Amino acid sequence: MTVLVVDDQSAVRDALCEMVEALGYHCLAACNGEEAWRILQTEHVDVVLSDWQMPRMNGVELCQRIRNAENGNHYTYFILLTGLSDKEHFLRAMEAGADGCYEKCSNLNEIRAYLGSAERLVNLHRRLERESQTSLRAARTDPLTQLGNRLRLDEDLATVWSRTKRYRSTCAMAIVDVDEFKSYNDQFGHLAGDAVLQRIAQTIRRNVRDVDGVYRYGGEEFLVLLPEQALRQAVRAMNRVRKTIEQLSILNTSARRIVSVSIGVAELDPSVDASIDAWLARADAALYRAKALGRNRVEIAPSRPR
Structure with a gap:
């Protein structure tokens, strides 16, 4: 004392x-x-x-x-x-x-x-x-994955949004979705599905920087915040994450493939993103494009959400 x-x-x-x-x-x-x-x-x-x-x-x-x-x-x-x-x-x-x-x-x-x-x-x-x-x-912690939850994400998004706008710095976000996860859950059960989500969460966390934020965004969706990362750097980082998850070799026999992820990446663009929701919508559009083009890939956001 x-x-x-x-x-x-x-x-x-x-x-x-x-x-x-x-x-x-x-x-x-x-x-x-x-x-x-x-x-x-x-x-x-x-x-x-x-x-x-x-x-x-x-x-x-x-x-x-x-x-x-x-x-x-x-x-x-x-x-x-x-x-x-x-x-x-x-x-x-x-x-x-x-x-x-x-x-x-x-x-x-x-x-x-x-x-x-x-x-x-x-x-x-x-x-x-x-x-x-x-x-x-x-x-502010998701109990299954020990990542940040939606409350923590909302707080960090607001902080990043304000800082990026004020100092004109760069920031990217990535939405990561586990491909055909429902079929894996249906075949092996929710306990096995939870174990897969935990492994994927740990893999994402280990393969990004300490300053990057990783959150559970939805059921089998994760979101990564990459401050001071331009689009090209963010895509490179997310491709590393995607490949590492593929190398886990978790077999989804129902879908006849290895468990993989599709990723949509969007760099914050003040000329396009009038709000945080607009930025999220562009990342989400990139994710859906990755799904439509065959899954297990990284796609970048269009200038405006589709």
Whole structure:
């Protein structure tokens, strides 16, 4: 746990820092609220242990600024130490968002008690943050393939769309569809079909870049986002994916062929794509063209969806 000690009196500040470090915590120090605020912009701090009365920015003002800047991703436990023990000052501290307001002391056991309470709450917040992040990931992950789901895709499409439009960069998308998958499912059953989808998902993920997004788009359809990829590069990457899937040699005896994929690729074109849906429609049109031309191939999108 990292503790930031804030006090304009160097002797008091040094004594508090010694006690904080003696208790096994990492300690930072600032001589007033302004310096503390600058430190908070670059350092991860769990607890602020601050004097109330300081020049330039006092402890209450520092606490209010911290609370106003918090966005829910990190909580800073704030303790005010003051020589003012009346009820009015205690209420002001609580209204400012302080977690504790105590009389100044030089007693190690009291500081241990203050920081012990802080540590319990800090650990609770850390656990809740981890659980929240786990829940967020689960809500955006397809349980069968462990790829991003439609919710994650919608969010990433919006981000890519905005960034590409703003910075005039390139981006391509590819829709990948497993050829004649229904016949495979009908013959071998859904459990076997699920296993095939998992293998194909893993193959796609391994054969594109780490920065590329891979999502389960539908039942047997996947979508790949390829940022900073022009059409020719995207087609080359998708042909590598297609060939690798073919080399898995998964036999679809019902269709009398190896399981393969058809792929439609579309580079984002601001002169044609008025919306994300228009971009998706062109990639989908390219996919249907690949199907119509015999499957197990990559086709590029026409300038306008058919």
